[in-house]
Amino acid sequence: MSKRILPEISVIGYGCITAAGATSLASWDALQQRRVNNKIIPSIFEAPCFYVDEENSTFQVLSKSDLRPHNRTISLALFAIDEALYQAGLTLEDLRGKRVGLALGTTVGNTFHNEAYYMQWENGEIPDPAPLHQYFDNNLALYIQRLLGINGPRVVITNACASGTDAIGLAKIWLEQGLCDLAIAGGADALSRVACNGFKSLRLIAGESCRPFDKNRQGLNPGEAAGVFIMERDEQSDHKKLSLGFVKGYGIAGDAFHPTAPHPQGRGLQLAIRAALLDAQINRQDICMINAHGTGTPSNDIAETQAVFEAGIDPSVPMVSTKGITGHTLGAAGGVEAVLTLLTLNHGHIIGTVGCTHPDPLLNFPVIPEAESQALAGIIGISQSLAFGGSNSVLIIEGGAQ
Amino acid sequence: MTVFISKIYAGLLSDIEIPSQLARHLRRADDFIRLGVAAAHNVLGDEMLQTSEEKCSCGIFLSTFTGPMNTNIDVLKEIVHLNPLSPTLFSHSVANSAVGYMANIFNIQGCTMSCTEFEFPFFRALEQGMCTIESGLVSSCLVLQVETYSNLLKDVRQKQYPESDEWQPGVACWFLTNNETTAQFSIDSLTIENTDTNDCNYLSCEEHVTLNQEKWSHQDPLKTARLLSENLSKNKKSPMVCVSRAAHSTVRLEISPSCSWQL
Numbered sequence: 001m002s003k004r005i006l007p008e009i010s011v012i013g014y015g016c017i018t019a020a021g022a023t024s025l026a027s028w029d030a031l032q033q034r035r036v037n038n039k040i041i042p043s044i045f046e047a048p049c050f051y052v053d054e055e056n057s058t059f060q061v062l063s064k065s066d067l068r069p070h071n072r073t074i075s076l077a078l079f080a081i082d083e084a085l086y087q088a089g090l091t092l093e094d095l096r097g098k099r100v101g102l103a104l105g106t107t108v109g110n111t112f113h114n115e116a117y118y119m120q121w122e123n124g125e126i127p128d129p130a131p132l133h134q135y136f137d138n139n140l141a142l143y144i145q146r147l148l149g150i151n152g153p154r155v156v157i158t159n160a161c162a163s164g165t166d167a168i169g170l171a172k173i174w175l176e177q178g179l180c181d182l183a184i185a186g187g188a189d190a191l192s193r194v195a196c197n198g199f200k201s202l203r204l205i206a207g208e209s210c211r212p213f214d215k216n217r218q219g220l221n222p223g224e225a226a227g228v229f230i231m232e233r234d235e236q237s238d239h240k241k242l243s244l245g246f247v248k249g250y251g252i253a254g255d256a257f258h259p260t261a262p263h264p265q266g267r268g269l270q271l272a273i274r275a276a277l278l279d280a281q282i283n284r285q286d287i288c289m290i291n292a293h294g295t296g297t298p299s300n301d302i303a304e305t306q307a308v309f310e311a312g313i314d315p316s317v318p319m320v321s322t323k324g325i326t327g328h329t330l331g332a333a334g335g336v337e338a339v340l341t342l343l344t345l346n347h348g349h350i351i352g353t354v355g356c357t358h359p360d361p362l363l364n365f366p367v368i369p370e371a372e373s374q375a376l377a378g379i380i381g382i383s384q385s386l387a388f389g390g391s392n393s394v395l396i397i398e399g400g401a402q
Numbered sequence: 403m404t405v406f407i408s409k410i411y412a413g414l415l416s417d418i419e420i421p422s423q424l425a426r427h428l429r430r431a432d433d434f435i436r437l438g439v440a441a442a443h444n445v446l447g448d449e450m451l452q453t454s455e456e457k458c459s460c461g462i463f464l465s466t467f468t469g470p471m472n473t474n475i476d477v478l479k480e481i482v483h484l485n486p487l488s489p490t491l492f493s494h495s496v497a498n499s500a501v502g503y504m505a506n507i508f509n510i511q512g513c514t515m516s517c518t519e520f521e522f523p524f525f526r527a528l529e530q531g532m533c534t535i536e537s538g539l540v541s542s543c544l545v546l547q548v549e550t551y552s553n554l555l556k557d558v559r560q561k562q563y564p565e566s567d568e569w570q571p572g573v574a575c576w577f578l579t580n581n582e583t584t585a586q587f588s589i590d591s592l593t594i595e596n597t598d599t600n601d602c603n604y605l606s607c608e609e610h611v612t613l614n615q616e617k618w619s620h621q622d623p624l625k626t627a628r629l630l631s632e633n634l635s636k637n638k639k640s641p642m643v644c645v646s647r648a649a650h651s652t653v654r655l656e657i658s659p660s661c662s663w664q665l
Contacts, residue, residue: 068600107496110518111474112554115482118475121554132558136604139520146600155530158469158497158516166515170530173537194474197481198492252513252539253458254505260493271458271511388493389502391514 008234009172010243011400013090015083016186016227016339017076019050020325022057023083024227027336028343031325034354034370036209038221038327045196047205050223050327054079060086066147071138072190072224073109076332080226081144081184087244088230092148100150101180102141103171104228105163105187106331109140110156113194140188152180157331161293162252162387163187164334165395168229169250175233186228186335195330196222202260204297210328211355212294212321213301213367220295223327227335229342245342245400248380249280255390261299266307268392269384273311276382276394284312287396288378289350291341292367293386294321295328296355300386305365307392318368318376324354334385338395341383345399349375405532406585406660408542408577409445412631413437415550415571423448427507430490433571434470434550438500439507441575442544446508461513461534461543462501465527467604467623469497469518471552500548512540520604521650523547524574524627525594528655531578532589542579549573549624555605563606567621574627585660586638595652602650612645630655 017023019037020030030037038048054075059082067078085091114131121127137143141154153174157163164187171185189195199205199222206218231247253271255263262269277284290313293304308319322340329336344350352368359367368374379399386392415433418440428436442462473495480487493499498516505514513534519526524547531545550571559566579585604623611618611626613633620626626646634642634657644655 110497111469112471113474113478115478118478118554119482121557122479126561129558129562136520137600139518142520145596146598149598151596153529153533155526156518158518159501159514160496160498170515170534173533173539177533177537179533193481194477194495197487198477198489198495201487201489201492203489250539252515254511254514256457256505256509256511259499259502259506260489268511387498388496389498389514389516390505391498391502 006176009175009231009247010234011229011231011245011247011342012243013084013088013230014244014339014342015080015087016225016336017052017054017079018225018326018336019052019223022054024339024343028340031322031340031351036325036354038209044191044193045222047207048209048221049191050221051191052076052224061091068137069134070143071134073106073188074138074140074143076190076224076226077104077140077144077188080186080228084228084230096149098150098182099152099180101152101171101174101183102145102150102154103157103167103183103185104141105157105159105167105334106140106189107158107160107163108192108195109189109331110158113192159391160387160389161330161333162385162391162393163331164227165385165393166252168247168334168338168395169252169393171231172247172250175231181232183231184228185231187332188226189224189329189331191222191224206296209355210296210323212296212323212353213359213363214356215358215360217296217298217301219297221327223329225326225329225332225336227332227339229338243400245346246398247395248398249276249396251275251279251394253392257390260388262303262386264303265310266303268390269304269307269386270311272392272394276396280396282380286378286380287313287317287382288376289344289381290317290319291337291381291383292319292321293384294323294353296323301363304386305363309364315366318350318374319365320350320353320368337383338397341381341397342399345379345381345397349373403536403580405535405589406579406582407587407589408579408584410576410631410635411441411444412574412628413572424507431503432470432473432494434473434548435494435500435503437548437573438464438504438546441546441573442504442508445544445575445577457509457511459512459541460510461540462504462510463515463527463531463543464501464546464548465517465519465523466548467520467523468551470495470499470550472550475552475554522594522653523623525653529592529594532592535578535580542577544575544577546573546575547624547627559605566606569622572624572628574624574631582660587634587657588660590656590658593654597650599649607648609646609648614643
């Protein structure tokens with residue numbers, strides 16, 4: 001393997017908001033307690049969903065008075081970013097005018113799906129233009145870039161369920177290539193009737209709490225959330241922030257197989273894992289945990305475990321899914337799961353997959369069921385995502401807090 | 403590292419022809435997917451990406467102003483009327499549907515990304531494509547802007563801005579590579595500067611484009627990328643400086659003919 005000399009990419013702040021908790025630590029605590037907070041929201045969907053109750057959430061760095069009208073996806077993203085900024089000890093003044101990259105993944109956050117507007121338009125009426133104006137004012141990254149007053153590359157990645165992972169991976173590349181000095185990256189997505197009904201049409205929805213990797217799993221529970229990292233080149237830590245961990249590697253590869261279904265052997269995920277290991281310049285033996293995509297759909301869990309096995313990861317490495325407490329948060333999932341992976345690495349023990357009581361014997365890689373937990377044998381883990389379109393993305397994350 | 407352009411294509415939806423060998427793959431596809439696949443076929447042809455290494459080191463960066471909005475609206479229609487939703491319709495409404503089809507049909511197994519952007523979508527995709535080639539993540543990639551806009555937006559613009567240019571659905575697509583031997587052009591520099599404004603009306607935003615000495619003004623989010631692509635295709639022997647200014651940002655792109663192309 002040829003060694004490239006690249007800067008370490010340090011995580012100096014993280015934040016997430018999920019149905020499990022309004023902050024990363026609250027979500028982490030819910031994971032420790034195996035607390036499942038899903039419910040049926042009749043106005044959205046007929047099956048259990050993970051809905052964020054953000055009514056009592058407050059900002060510590062941002063100010064609500066600075067906000068223009070915005071959609072729920074932006075609202076979730078702002079709570080996660082606010083927590084990450086606060087943790088990094090960064091104020092808006094620290095950011096303004098700086099080369100700060102902003103890479104955010106979403107699925108429905110950038111689509112126009114206002115039902116009232118559509119119905120008025122369909123009926124030949126003149127709709128209230130406000131929803132359309134808000135759509136054009138609510139590009140996820142553009143809105144937040146202008147709010148924070150930052151200069152630097154920005155992107156909204158709409159790679160379906162891998163969007164958040166790809167956003168962090170792309171921001172890592174920006175930092176390595178010197179396109180920016182600081183990067184905010186992750187994902188955000190609000191619950192939508194479009195996504196819920198879409199997954200229902202594909203027969204991927206569970207009628208009960210989701211059970212990733214369980215032999216009786218029925219499918220996924222839709223969820224909403226946001227999760228972000230704030231990252232910088234480790235060498236430039238001029239404000240002497242504590243490094244909370246590192247994004248060591250990123251790999252992305254395609255199945256080139258089917259528009260919605262994963263390749264049965266997880267061909268693209270195998271390639272992505274190998275690419276991420278190469279990027280991190282580590283060996284498979286250095287991996288001590290895997291936070292899987294683990295949606296709880298029959299085809300995902302089979303293909304994903306097969307890919308991890310084929311990629312040569314030691315079966316003694318504990319693999320879990322955290323979607324049992326967050327639901328499948330689509331474009332946010334990669335961001336949220338990167339945060340939970342880093343927290344797991346920094347705490348040194350991993351909690352079994354909530355909802356998995358009887359691991360499916362057909363899985364080709366062992367998983368940790370709900371009742372178990374394990375001490376970790378190292379400090380480097382994998383967080384991975386699979387998406388519609390056959391895209392597969394892998395982050396290799398190293399814990400940093402001692 | 404220098405990034406090269408080896409192939410360029412631009413076209414309107416009304417002019418796109420689907421090659422017969424692709425028709426079977428696209429029989430259920432919407433216009434957004436058809437545009438992406440047809441453009442990719444125009445730049446990749448039938449002979450590209452033969453080896454496993456080529457397939458894994460080739461990527462796609464597709465940026466779009468509105469994504470597959472007509473299909474999004476079709477899904478919304480089924481939901482508001484409580485009709486059963488077709489799984490195919492839903493999967494085609496996802497923003498990376500076109501990239502998924504392109505990767506599947508052309509066996510592209512490297513980094514594939516879809517992005518949504520209201521401000522110079524093509525140049526934002528170009529920026530990411532260049533960055534990932536320079537980083538070594540891919541050695542080549544398709545960079546595209548695909549637009550179908552939508553009947554809804556067409557209707558809104560006709561009512562609100564009857565004097566303005568009609569947005570024309572279409573595609574612009576470049577094949578970037580780190581390999582000079584197949585290059586037509588090299589990209590010397592790309593800068594995108596944002597303007598500090600919250601007041602841009604994207605439905606009627608004017609872009610002022612200069613390609614060397616020639617100037618245009620228009621309101622179509624795809625048109626700058628199409629004009630630039632068409633000009634580069636016609637004139638492969640001269641350097642090109644493209645400057646496009648809008649209320650929201652300014653792009654400056656400098657391109658030179660490749661030495662290998664001139665030999």
